[in-house]
Amino acid sequence: MFCWLRMVILGISFLFLSFAAYGQEISREQIKGLDEQVQEIKTDVLSIAAELNQLEEKLLYPSNTQIAIFLSLVSGESFRLDSVEIQLGGKPVAHHLYTFKELEALQKGGVQRIYTGNVRTGEHDLQVLVMGKAPGGEDFRKAERFKVTKGVGPKIVEISLASQSITLKDR
Helix, strand or coil: EEEEEEEHHHHHHHHHHHHHHHHHHHHHHHHHHHHHEEEHHHHHHHHHHHHHHHHHHHHHCCCEEEEEEEECCCCCCCCEEEEEEECCCCEEEEEECCHHHHHHCCCCCCCEEEEECCCCEEEEEEEEEEEEECCCCCCCEEEEEEEEEEEEEEEEEEECCCCCCCEEEEC
């Protein structure tokens, strides 16, 4: 009886082990297929997200009323930019505090889109306030006021910052 019970237990163990080994072989092949499917799904999701972002931007900011304000540093500038505040038509529309990495990117020629919004056609008052540290270490605060004329199409404005001046490139 003990021998028979031992044989049954060994037989059942052998069956479990063989099923586990068979399951592992199948799962390895299935894992490859599943991994490929997951990668395809990720690609599809990313492309759908990009399309949704474009549609959202077109819906929220129609091209006939859209204004985009970009910010850049004049090349060779060594001042440390701490913050920028932008008002359009007397209303604050953007305020940004800069991290070291953001400042480094701007110093290397990067451009930041600081504001995108809707405005009516016509002339608008744009006020820029910049705070930072001069190369000598003293604090500085610079404010400039510009007139921006918005036509029927989209409007792009670039604010170029230097330690001594703020200039506007109207496109």
